[in-house]
Amino acid sequence: MDVEILSRIQFAFTISFHYIYPPLSIGLGLILVIMEGMYLRTNQKIYEDMTRFWIKIFALIFGLGVATGIIMEFEFGTNWATYSRYVGDIFGSALAAEGIFAFALESGFLGILLFGWNRVSSRVHFFSTIMVFVGSMFSAVWIVVANSWQQTPAGYHIAGAGLDARAEITDFWEMVFNPSSMERLWHVWIGAFLAGAFLVLSVNAWYILKGKFLEIAKPSFKIALAVATVFSLLQLVAGHASSEVVAEHQPAKLAALEGHYDSSARGDMYLLGWVDQKTQKTTGIKIPGGLSFLLYQDFNKPVTGLNAFAPEDKPSQVNAVFQFYHIMVAIGMMLIVISGYASWLWMRSKLFDSRWLMMVFVWAVLLPQVANQAGWFAAEMGRQPWVVYGLLRTSDALSKSVRAEQVLFSLVLFTLVYATLFVLFLYLLNKKIKHGPVMHTSASEEDTEHFGVRENPMLRGGKT
Structure with a gap:
């Protein structure tokens, strides 16, 4: 393989591995805010216990996310030096903003979140939990902004020519609010909320099956289920909005996502299928004119196809783009069905009567992760052959x-x-899941030793 293919594989591998953790951090951050908010509102010890337990899981995930994310910044300089020189003024400003406004906020309050129990007041600790969550959300903002600018560039001009050419910012806020950034941001945020919610659902479903920690497992499951149900439905709206932006600004990518070649034909929407790039035919189960209807509310209106573009200006791996996209969509529908059915049982007071449903939730933790990865692969492979579109x-x-x-x-x-x-x-x-939550504790030695510190007895009960 040549250096381009290997460099693309290397970056795809490192970013895919890294992207296991940030969505979990964002999603768990939301769950922690809800759990600790319930503790402040009700003063029931059970909500504090579940918050303490999931903070330990959050700390592990956060640490892996930081460690695996650093390497990518070096790859920009080692493997993609021309890219770095070309977009450094724009991409660098977004990464700098992520470090200043997001990571500093998140990491600054993380210490209070982890070690602040019984050292600060409950309201200060809750504020720290919110700030860590907001910091993780801001991290996603700037990363998505930087990536979205590559998809739909705006607020720039090209300075120099030839090998010395580079993009420079002319309007910072136009760069931030480029045509695809906000729609893609909501799509990413919701995917992260679902990843965190289904992790909590999975662990508590396992506890319920084993009959362990039921006092915490059942209410924790319900909190996560509420989050999963709401955001799995909202993802439909966010995904549709994002596809409309792709249709307007990246028609070649949209055509690849749906395996659509003929610009004079209506756009069919495939539920599943296979793209034969040699014959330029897509076969499978489809809704005739479904894509045309989603885009234009007209089943018969033609949609721009791949044949409208020069071979060097369209994705080379159309079937891969098609498959990744449809995996993401299929999983999104599965999450709606699973969470919706469970919510229906909840309303009928039969949520925990079905062992098979709990088993489904144990393994459903994999679904949002696969969907997030597949969605990014579809977006990035569909942008090819451009690293900055056009x-x-x-x-x-x-x-x-x-x-x-x-x-x-x-x-x-x-x-x-x-x-x-x-x-x-x-x-x-x-190990943490098997150990489980510590029930009805207050700054116990087991809690503090878990993080490698032992609490000073003089501080016990010393809230400020």
Whole structure:
């Protein structure tokens, strides 16, 4: 394989592994705010106990997210030097904003969130929980803004020419609110909320099956189920809004997502299928004219197809884009069905009567993760051959001095390190889940020792 393919594989691997953790941090952050808010409102100890337990899980996920995210910034300089030089003024400003306004906020209050029990007042601790959650949300804002600018560039001009050309910001806020940033941001946020909610559902469903920690497991399950039900439905709205932006600004990507070639034909919406790029035919189960109706409210209106674009200006792996996109959509519908059915049983007071449903929820933790990954693969592969849509091709964004064997060697090392980290993550996560929540405790030695510190007895009960 050449250096371009290897560099793309390396970056896809590192960012895919990293992206396991930020959605969980954002989603768990929302769950923690709800749980601790319930504790403040009701003063019931059970909500404090469940908050303490999930803070431990959050800390583990947050640490892995930070560790795995750092490496990507170095890859911009090593593998994608031309890209970094071309968009450094724009991409760098968004990353700087993420560090200043988001990561600093999140990490600054994280210490209080982890170690502040019985050291600060309950309201100050709750405020810290909110700030950590808001910080994680802001992190997503700036990362999505930077990526969205690559999809739909705005608020810039090109300075210089040839090898010295680079994009410079002319309007910061136009860059931030580029045509796709807000729609994509909501889509990403909701995907993160679902990832966090289904993790909580999975763990508590396992407790319910085992008959363990039921005093906490059942109310925790209900909190997460409410979040999952609401946001699985909202994802339909966010996903449709995002597809409308793609149709307007990236028609080649939309055509690839739906395997649509003929610009003179209506756009069919495939529920599942297969794209044969040699014959330029898509076969499968479809709703005739469904895509046309979603875009134009007209079943017969033609949709721009892949044949309208030069071969060098459209995605090379159309079937892969098609499959990833439909995996995401299929899982989104599955989440609606699962959470909706469980909510219906909840309203009938039969939520915990079905063991098979609890077993479904144990394994359903994988679904939002797969959907998030598939959605990003569809978006990034569908943008090809552009790394900055219409401005800079991926093949031109590479570092000129990096050789294929160097990229391959580092990719093998990254794979080994990340595999080790993932095994360690699963081991620690499993250990925490098996240990379970500490029931009706207040700054116990077990709690403080878990984080490697022992509380000073002089501080016990010393709220400010």
